[in-house]
Amino acid sequence: MTEAELNAMFDAFNRHDIEAVKTYFHDDVVFDTVAGxxxxxxxxxxxxxxxxxxxxxxxxxxxVQWINGKHYFAQDRIVSESTFVATQPDGYRHHADSVDLFTLRDGKIIRKQAFRKQRPLLDPL
Known part of the structure; x- marks a missing residue:
């Protein structure tokens, strides 16, 4: 996966375009979420x-958007920094730095590990 492809994937995430997003992921992908x-x-x-x-x-x-992305490549791994911004149904807002660790197989993401700073939600606008 190239930096241009990774940027295109994040653009697809921010458009909420599932058809485009899924082209970047391996059929056997494992996603470890930020909470659980x-x-x-x-x-x-x-x-x-x-x-x-x-x-x-x-x-x-x-x-929901992932903004200010910066990506670092190391063999079959990618470290991706961004800022997670979103409004919950109750109006409270997320605004926190996050990191995704991606592992690649055959040029596709086989593992996504998500990490996000814990901070209080922001008041509704």
Missing amino acids: PDAHGTRIVGKQAVMAQFEATWGTMPD
Whole structure:
């Protein structure tokens, strides 16, 4: 995966374009979310389940964006920094720095580990 492809993937995330997003992910992808009962958060396995999770996030927070992206490449790994911004249904807002660790196989993302700074939600606008 190239930097141009990764930027295109984030553009697709920010457009909430699931058809474009799924082209970057391996069929056997494992996604470790930012929160959950285990040390790794919640683990979602398989392309269909991961795409459903992305769509659920977009449905819950329709303005969600990952902005200010910076990406670092090391062999089959990518470190991606961004700022997560979104409004919850109750109007409270997220605005926190985040990191995704991606592992590649055959040029596609086989593992996505998401990390985000914990900070209080911002008041509604």
